[in-house]
Amino acid sequence: MEQIRNDIVDYLKANSFMDNNSSLNDNDSLTQKGIIDSIGLLELMDYICEKYSIEIPEDLLTPENFDSLQGITNMITKLAK
Amino acid sequence: MRIDAYITEYARKTPQNTALEEGISSISYGCLDNDINTIASSLMDFNHCRFAVLAESGIQYIKMLMAVYRSANIAIPLPIEFPKFSLEKILDAAHINNIITSDMQYSRFGEDFFERFETIIVISSDTSVKILRKKIETENNNPELCLVLYTSGTTGTPKGVMLSDKNLVANAESIIKVLRITSRDNGALVISPHHAFGNSIINSHLVAGGSIKVGNMNFVDSVFNLIESGVSIFYGVPSTYRILLRYPDRFRRAFTNVKIAASAGGGMDKAIVKEIKELVPDVKILPMYGQTEATARLAYLPSEDVDEFVDTIGKAIPGVILDVFDSESRSAGSDAMGELVATGDNIMLGYLDDEIASENKIVNGWLHTGDLAQKLPNGYIRLLGRKDDIIKIGDHRVNPRDVERSIEENNEVSKVFVVPVYHELMGTAISLMVIPAAGTKVEELFVFCRKSLPGYLCPREILCIDHLPLSENGKISNRSIIEEYQHVKASM
Numbered sequence: 339m340e341q342i343r344n345d346i347v348d349y350l351k352a353n354s355f356m357d358n359n360s361s362l363n364d365n366d367s368l369t370q371k372g373i374i375d376s377i378g379l380l381e382l383m384d385y386i387c388e389k390y391s392i393e394i395p396e397d398l399l400t401p402e403n404f405d406s407l408q409g410i411t412n413m414i415t416k417l418a419k
Numbered sequence: 420m421r422i423d424a425y426i427t428e429y430a431r432k433t434p435q436n437t438a439l440e441e442g443i444s445s446i447s448y449g450c451l452d453n454d455i456n457t458i459a460s461s462l463m464d465f466n467h468c469r470f471a472v473l474a475e476s477g478i479q480y481i482k483m484l485m486a487v488y489r490s491a492n493i494a495i496p497l498p499i500e501f502p503k504f505s506l507e508k509i510l511d512a513a514h515i516n517n518i519i520t521s522d523m524q525y526s527r528f529g530e531d532f533f534e535r536f537e538t539i540i541v542i543s544s545d546t547s548v549k550i551l552r553k554k555i556e557t558e559n560n561n562p563e564l565c566l567v568l569y570t571s572g573t574t575g576t577p578k579g580v581m582l583s584d585k586n587l588v589a590n591a592e593s594i595i596k597v598l599r600i601t602s603r604d605n606g607a608l609v610i611s612p613h614h615a616f617g618n619s620i621i622n623s624h625l626v627a628g629g630s631i632k633v634g635n636m637n638f639v640d641s642v643f644n645l646i647e648s649g650v651s652i653f654y655g656v657p658s659t660y661r662i663l664l665r666y667p668d669r670f671r672r673a674f675t676n677v678k679i680a681a682s683a684g685g686g687m688d689k690a691i692v693k694e695i696k697e698l699v700p701d702v703k704i705l706p707m708y709g710q711t712e713a714t715a716r717l718a719y720l721p722s723e724d725v726d727e728f729v730d731t732i733g734k735a736i737p738g739v740i741l742d743v744f745d746s747e748s749r750s751a752g753s754d755a756m757g758e759l760v761a762t763g764d765n766i767m768l769g770y771l772d773d774e775i776a777s778e779n780k781i782v783n784g785w786l787h788t789g790d791l792a793q794k795l796p797n798g799y800i801r802l803l804g805r806k807d808d809i810i811k812i813g814d815h816r817v818n819p820r821d822v823e824r825s826i827e828e829n830n831e832v833s834k835v836f837v838v839p840v841y842h843e844l845m846g847t848a849i850s851l852m853v854i855p856a857a858g859t860k861v862e863e864l865f866v867f868c869r870k871s872l873p874g875y876l877c878p879r880e881i882l883c884i885d886h887l888p889l890s891e892n893g894k895i896s897n898r899s900i901i902e903e904y905q906h907v908k909a910s911m
Contacts, residue, residue, distance in 0.1 A: 355502060355870060369637045370475075371527065375500055375874045376636040377813065377844055380662060396666040399639040
């Protein structure tokens with residue numbers, strides 16, 4: 339879990355509007371904090387699919403699964419099983 | 420008549436009818452009108468003053484916007500998807516003393532951001548009004564001005580398009596005629612409402628007394644759910660359709676009961692049209708063309724002609740006259756290339772605080788669009804590119820020279836060139852070619868672009884070159900840059 343979370347934070351630091359030194363809580367909303375936009379979310383999704391060799395069906399593309407570090411980490415853990 | 424007066428009219432005639440829906444909440448015309456009054460009452464002692472409107476894209480934003488109209492002040496929506504840096508550029512250019520914002524955006528942007536304002540009004544989600552400070556100053560504005568929309572606030576000098584009540588109502592009525600919008604229609608607003616296209620969806624559906632389902636494009640499942648909840652007219656920029664078409668089965672299910680799939684903000688390509696037609700043959704596809712300077716719409720392509728004429732913008736919307744002018748401002752004949760010009764009640768008052776740019780843009784009542792075009796024998800108009808070097812990136816109008824300057828001024832680099840490249844979802848994205856300086860680090864350029872430019876301007880790749888991409892006659896243009904890029908790629 340911790341590893342996945344760190345991977346996603348690294349990805350966001352390199353590819354989103356997030357600053358290197360800003361802190362992000364596990365339940366912060368990525369869209370409301372302006373860290374990522376709709377195209378950015380799709381690119382993040384493609385990155386996750388490739389990195390963890392999973393497929394994400396469109397009905398999982400919800401705020402619960404994609405708008406926070408916690409949601410993303412949980413979803414990957416579930417799908418990668 | 421002002422746009423918000425239509426809401427009052429429907430609040431009287433059909434108070435129970437739904438005006439706006441967002442997620443699980445919805446609001447009737449009667450309640451919407453009351454809430455607008457509540458917010459407007461705190462603005463009434465301002466006398467035609469500029470108000471920045473900073474709110475997310477939902478019902479709350481629409482209430483604030485309408486309250487600024489109702490108090491006879493001037494609304495200047497700030498596109499929240501832009502980085503802080505770009506918003507500050509708009510604020511610097513627009514000389515705004517007052518801001519009305521949501522509590523969510525107030526806490527997101529923080530107190531420092533709001534320091535520049537003399538008046539700060541914060542609206543919470545239950546529409547209670549908090550006045551953090553208030554100072555009424557006399558402003559000297561165009562008497563007809565009610566809305567300022569910014570066209571290119573991302574880089575370079577932002578330009579504020581000044582619109583009047585007459586502009587907004589005229590364009591809303593034209594759009595209502597083209598799409599045959601009635602009070603029974605549910606429109607989908609999933610694109611940004613802070614720009615011309617989104618704003619026109621709000622105006623046309625509220626003037627028709629219909630309802631709008633408000634969402635955003637962040638989460639694909641939520642968008643499909645919104646459409647499935649009963650949308651009769653869906654609106655998207657081409658990239659909206661590209662994103663949704665990644666899920667063809669769900670697209671088919673969601674769009675089965677949609678009447679019209681309308682588009683604007685960029686040309687629909689044949690591939691998108693073909694895919695939609697195959698999945699949902701009964702949906703009418705209706706591409707539209709326009710500019711912020713024309714409030715929103717100028718032309719539309721009737722859905723029956725989409726197959727044959729998708730590479731054209733079709734014909735003028737009712738109330739607008741389009742023509743193609745040669746270099747001497749005479750109407751050009753069929754098939755001759757010239758500049759597309761337009762006239763009608765939807766043409767802007769001018770650019771905010773910029774008379775010279777306004778006079779160059781509107782000459783003898785004709786809006787010069789900057790688009791090169793030709794008239795076809797059947798009267799339809801085909802676009803042939805831009806007079807200037809403006810390009811569409813992810814359906815946003817971008818001046819590549821401004822982007823280049825902004826990167827050069829803020830980084831250790833000698834020269835930067837923006838290259839438009841293909842992107843699966845956005846249609847066009849950018850790559851950069853740079854001539855490095857002693858301290859150039861490519862990774863730092865990437866970081867700068869990610870943090871300081873909007874997402875759609877993040878470069879796909881950065882290539883280092885050692886000479887200027889000049890054309891044969893020694894000039895630098897989009898064309899010479901693209902040719903150099905192809906040359907560099909071929910030799911890699």
